[in-house]
Amino acid sequence: MKKKFVLLAGLLTLSCCAAGFAACGGGETTDPDAALKEDVLVNGFENWTPDLQTALIYNDFGKVSLNTDKQYVTEGERSARLDPLGGRYASSAAPIVMFSLKSDTYGFDYADLVYADYLSFDIYNAQDEDETIYAGFASDLNGVTSISRVGEKSFTLKPGWNSCELQVEASLLSIVGDLTEVPGVYFRFESAESANVVEDGEGRTPRYYLDNMWLIKKPDKSETKFDVSLRENEIADFESLWQGYMFTNDNPGLVEVVEASDYGLTAPSGEKVLHAKFGGTNSGNWLQMEISSKLLDKTALFGMDAETAENAYICFETYNNTDTTVNLCMVYRTPTSQLLSTENYCAPHTWTSYEYCVADLLAMENAFLTAMGNFQISYKDDYTGEKEYFFDNFRIEIRD
Secondary structure (H helix, E strand, C coil), X not given: CCCHHHHHHXXXXXXXXXXXXXXXCCCCCCCCCCHHHCCEEEECCCCHHHHHCCCEEECCCEEEEEECXXXXXXXXXCEEEEEECCCCCCCCCCCEXXXXXXXXXXXXXXXXCCCEXXXXXXXXXXXXXXXXXXXXXXXXXXXXXEEEEEEEEEEEXXXXXXXXXXXXXXXXXXXXXXXXXXXXXXXXXXXXXXXXXCCCCCCCCCCEEEEEEEEEECCCCCCCCCCCCCXXXXXXXXXXXXXHHHEEECCCCEEEEEEHHHHCCCCCCCXXXXXXXXXXXXXXXXXXXXXXXXXXXXXXXXXXXXXXXXXXXXXXXXXXXXXXXXXXXXXXXXXXXXXXXXXXXXXXXXXXEEEEEHXXXXXXXXXXXXXXXXXXXXXXXXXXXXXXXXXXXXXXXXXX
């Protein structure tokens, strides 16, 4: 890998000279976006503070530590050692660590990705066989317990060092978040289903080393706005592919927009449906598929007058493609984390209709119509393997 820090130093020197020339009346104009166009070392993992101090871990991640063994370093003197666990008692099966792109406390800010092309990083797979990991960007921080994930890609790592690139998909980030305020980049691993790190010998827990994380820029600026366009009283009918990105699975599992006919189904509305596969580890925990607040804020619910809201219902259909009845609860969490959950029992191999009375939401959170909080489809992890469901026609119905 080229020595980007040498190039960066040269660019800074040239930019300073150009600025000085302009100040002396040389006729040159400075580029207000010059700093945003420069490649930047996001994290070299040289110090605990702030390099690892600003990292966030989720789902009983395991252990994040500073490594000094030069065998596991590609630049500088240190790297990050990752020992992902996951645990059976986590709120999700997949251990995740997020490295922040911005910190007011420590005075760095790389969160504006309007010129970002891709994120490069070096990662060492300390196992004897190929391993698959996942990386993506956080579009939002949902308190201290979870993040909204976007642009996730899989990486198959050979044993030893791997140089990887994660593309910055600006249009996708703009759909579900703010391209100018991306909180961080995350790494997701398979669950080791263990509560403790085993350092050596038989049964040693998985281990990785991460180093040299750069944001590589491009000369042209990406579009930062995405117009969320909905029909009257529509929440998501999935006839537009972008609506699929508004539903993220905490498990995580597959969530995608598909043609209903490809699966032998007739969509309750239109031709397309949301296809979801929920993986189970038999932990007994409740897991969630979250509905983006960015979508909900664009619906007729936002700013609806209270009188109309008293007769409003949130409705949708679910197809349970399993052989048993399952409860896929609709859950609402207020901005202060109060919870209202209603049951949604779905019979096997048929479409089940569901409705949620907005008056019930208002009774718990009277500011709901302007501060919506968080909607989720919640399901119990009381099985192993994978279950398949389809969703369609999330809408608002106003009744007399």
